[in-house]
Amino acid sequence: MKSKQLPTINDRYFITRKSMVNKRLRQLFTGFDSDFDTQSFDSALTYTFMQGGKRVRPLLAIAVYELYKRDLDHFIDLACALELIHTGSLMLDDLPSMDNAGYRRGVQTSHVVHGESITILASASLWVYAFDIIASIEGEPINELVRATSLHLGRQGLALGQYIDLYAEAKIKTIAQLEKSYELKTAALFQLAVRYGAYMGGASASDIEALDSFARHLGVAFQIRDDIIDATQELAESGKDAHKDEINNKPNYVSLLGISEARVQLLAHIKSAQDSLYLVKKDCRFLSQMTEQLAT
Numbered sequence: 001m002k003s004k005q006l007p008t009i010n011d012r013y014f015i016t017r018k019s020m021v022n023k024r025l026r027q028l029f030t031g032f033d034s035d036f037d038t039q040s041f042d043s044a045l046t047y048t049f050m051q052g053g054k055r056v057r058p059l060l061a062i063a064v065y066e067l068y069k070r071d072l073d074h075f076i077d078l079a080c081a082l083e084l085i086h087t088g089s090l091m092l093d094d095l096p097s098m099d100n101a102g103y104r105r106g107v108q109t110s111h112v113v114h115g116e117s118i119t120i121l122a123s124a125s126l127w128v129y130a131f132d133i134i135a136s137i138e139g140e141p142i143n144e145l146v147r148a149t150s151l152h153l154g155r156q157g158l159a160l161g162q163y164i165d166l167y168a169e170a171k172i173k174t175i176a177q178l179e180k181s182y183e184l185k186t187a188a189l190f191q192l193a194v195r196y197g198a199y200m201g202g203a204s205a206s207d208i209e210a211l212d213s214f215a216r217h218l219g220v221a222f223q224i225r226d227d228i229i230d231a232t233q234e235l236a237e238s239g240k241d242a243h244k245d246e247i248n249n250k251p252n253y254v255s256l257l258g259i260s261e262a263r264v265q266l267l268a269h270i271k272s273a274q275d276s277l278y279l280v281k282k283d284c285r286f287l288s289q290m291t292e293q294l295a296t
């Protein structure tokens, strides 16, 4: 069983770049050795990202980078770092103490296969590896990259979003609060992705501001779309447990507004994302295409 792919990624531009990301991801995990038998740890490190995934965050970062520069070889590791961060967060999110999910990307979740302790160690190792990748980049804005990564992942970003999400039933009563939580738990990584592309590409401050707004709206739209998928698609179609939010009594756009109004909100964020792109002083057609496909 394979999870449904975003139609965006069928575009030739994204297909070629997605295979570059996948190839490099495999290479990044060769050559580790140890005096001990580390088979289950090594398996947990690569298991979840090797099952597929749409690679939306690396592709977003690449499409931004290529607004400014063409030497993708110089950027590909950083794009992969985003996938390591994202995959590590999914592994943690699926744990029994968090979302308690049995399936992800069409296969059993990491903790079901490897156990909880190894999965926690592996996900933390993926995040640390991302920082190692940043540190290995030569002659580039490493300070900005490290700072942006820490800000978007930690107490003011993804981790805070996850905390609010875990206790959402008590903490989220309004759509404004829900939107804010989506900015943290989902859009923060989209915003980090565009910052990687923009910093490495040497974007102007005004382009960075517009791209940040674009990524925030795109990320919120993406999470609303995820809510709609959760409510309407079964495991065989989405590759992950269905109706999780309903089972966990978690408020989302569908439970608070119903499917058709959730869809209206999705389209509003898509439009705001597109409007932000008009402010970027480059030809943003691939970013625009990616955004457009989210509306389908």
Ligand code: GRG
Binding pocket: 052, 053, 054, 055, 056, 089, 090, 092, 093, 105, 127, 153, 154, 158, 159, 162, 185, 186, 222, 223, 226
């Ligand atoms: C990194 C410090 C630190 C903490 C992590 C566990 C956690 C805190 C955050 C998890 C947040 C989370 C799971 C948000 C959901 C985001 C989302 C919509 C995931 C699905 O993304 P897709 O559709 O999945 O891109 P694929 O499988 O295609 O990659």
